[in-house]
Amino acid sequence: MAADWLGSLVSINCGPTLGVYQGEVSSVNQTSQTISLRQPFHNGVKCPVPEVTFSAMDIKDLKILNIRGGGIGNGFTQTVSFGGQGGRGGGGGGRTAGAPAGSAPMAVPGRADPSGMGDGHASPQQQQQQQCSKSYGEKHMMEMAGQNKGSFRRRHNSWSSSSRGGNQATTPKRNGVRNGGKNKDDECFGDGVDDDLDEDFDFEGNLALFDKAAVFSQIDTSSRSRGTPEKQQTPARYRHDENILEAKPVTYRQIAVPQPGTQEYCTDTGLVVPSVTYELHKRLLSVAEKHGLSLERRLEMTGVCASQMALTLLGGPNRLTPKNVHQRPTVVLLCGPHVQGAQGISCGRHLANHEVEVVLFLPNFVKMLEAITSELSLFNKTGGKQVSSVKDLPTSPVDLVISCLDSHENATLREQPWYRAAADWANQNRAPVLSIDPPVSGREAAVESKWALSLGLPLPLSESVGRVYLCDIGVPRQVFQEVGIKYHSPFGCKFVIPLHSP
Incomplete structure (x- = not known):
């Protein structure tokens, strides 16, 4: 049971x-x-x-x-x-x-x-x-x-x-x-509501009732009867950093020069930056010096901007950290006895202050500029290494080479032995090269660089200098107007910006 x-x-x-x-x-x-x-x-x-x-x-x-x-x-x-x-x-x-x-x-x-x-x-x-x-x-x-x-x-x-x-x-x-x-x-x-729910729905049979060709033919016929509508204008698409509510259209030519150079560049935001001749560039710096922007101030600004760009090229915060003292980057500066060389020494001083191993090459000269002497005195107090012979430069590849060998005024330096030896060492070393204030096009640099840093307004440069960057050396707008340049700053929130070919 x-x-x-x-x-x-x-x-x-x-x-x-x-x-x-x-x-x-x-x-x-x-x-x-x-x-x-x-x-x-x-x-x-x-x-x-x-x-x-x-x-x-x-x-x-x-x-x-x-x-x-x-x-x-x-x-x-x-x-x-x-x-x-x-x-x-x-x-x-x-x-x-x-x-x-x-x-x-x-x-x-x-x-x-x-x-x-x-x-x-x-x-x-x-x-x-x-x-x-x-x-x-x-x-x-x-x-x-x-x-x-x-x-x-x-x-x-x-x-x-x-x-x-x-x-x-x-x-x-x-x-x-x-x-x-x-x-x-x-x-x-609700009685009788679920009486028919036990039967499966016939999807294939229901789909067979849909005549797709007839429906699309009806849609086409209806579209032709109404006529083709006019093409609507696609609304503008804005980037995340663009202002949607613009009071007036943007003027991309905000800089106009009386004697434009042979080249034009544009920034990341589309602003046109024309190149200037070396004569106009020299006159701009002369007027700025009369208004108080002395050579020492320009050297300091150039050194800060160039060192900031070099630190970014070396890896920035991913490379220069207190926990990475065993991999400190090494930078070699090749400088000549002129203003461009003094700019390189100023850059080396700031790099040495940021825990970068700096090797400064500067030949021994009987007479040097006062600016070079003062900059060299400050550099020697940072702990950087100074050499006067190419034989004392590192034999192994370094992280970065900064070339300041060329001068805008004296082209005969390129024939001297120390210049050719330093240029050969830089070309044989596998490190990338950054040129500060390179010469104008037509005077090809002996050192082929990957990046070039221009000051204030760019000069017409050759393609061998690599990608062109522009740094702000602090020239006031009134100084630009005094030499006949209509100027609005293209730098925005930065002191160093890249330039592109239009």
Whole structure:
């Protein structure tokens, strides 16, 4: 008899302390009065253990949710006696309404049972035993039992939707019949709504009804009848650093020179920067010196800008950090006895102050400019190395070479041995070269550089100097106007900007 209940889905109420369990009956032991559930749910939550065993002493109520094989009750939820012995509460742990302790399980007749009250007039005891159960784990239990999901879509509590049909008239109602013979659950959730949901939707058949060629032909015909609309103007697209609300259009030619050079450059923002002749450049510096921008100030500004550019080329913050003292970059400066050489010495002083290994090449001369003497005195106080012979220069490749060998005034220096030796060393060394204030086009530099730094306004340079950069040496706007140059600063927030060919 106990084997008949194996595989059935039951709900066991163990009181407010232990709660309610649902699961599939895996074993029933009549001797020890225990029952075990496989894959149990506790208060609607799946238990972490695969099996739970209950004693008849702990069971307050046992409801059969589904009987294996569709046997007794034909899907009714039944309340049966478990047969508890001497249970708590005066009637045993497994008692039912009207069932004495220790009695055998009571068989409740189903709708198809001819011996029962199949006409729907059940006794009060049977009506109580046939009440629906909205248990916590009903949905999970039905899935575990392999039931058809469509039979539970209406959330009926007392019978499966498979029972609808000819036997529906004999189905017991929970709270009677009202509103034209509808059950209260059908009235709430809508009877007949899910009748056609069991059929799969035919996607292929529905797609075959769509005539794509006819639809596109209709669209083309409609477009031709309306006429082709005029091409709309594409709205302007702005960069993240551009102002959307512009009061007036930008004038990209903000610098005009009376004697333009042979070349023009443009900045990253599109501003045109014309080149100037060396005569106009020399006159601009002369007027600036009269207004107080002395040679010492220009040397300092040039040294700061050139050293800042060199530090960026050396790696910037990725290379020059306190934790990277074992890889300090090495820079060689090749300087001549002129103003351009003094600019290189000023740059070397600032590089040495930023923990860069600086080697300064400057030949021994009987007479040198006062600016070179003062700059050299400051450089020697930074700890940098000074050499006067090419033989003392590093034999291994260095990080950067800064060339300040050429002069705008004296072109005969290129014939001297020290100049040729320094140029040959720079060309043989595999380090990149930065030229500061290189000569104008037509006087090719002996050292082929990768970058060139011009001062104030660029000179017309040859392609051998590499990419051209422009640095601000602090010439006021009024000085530009005095020499006939219409000038608006192209530097923006920087002191060194790249120039491009238009």
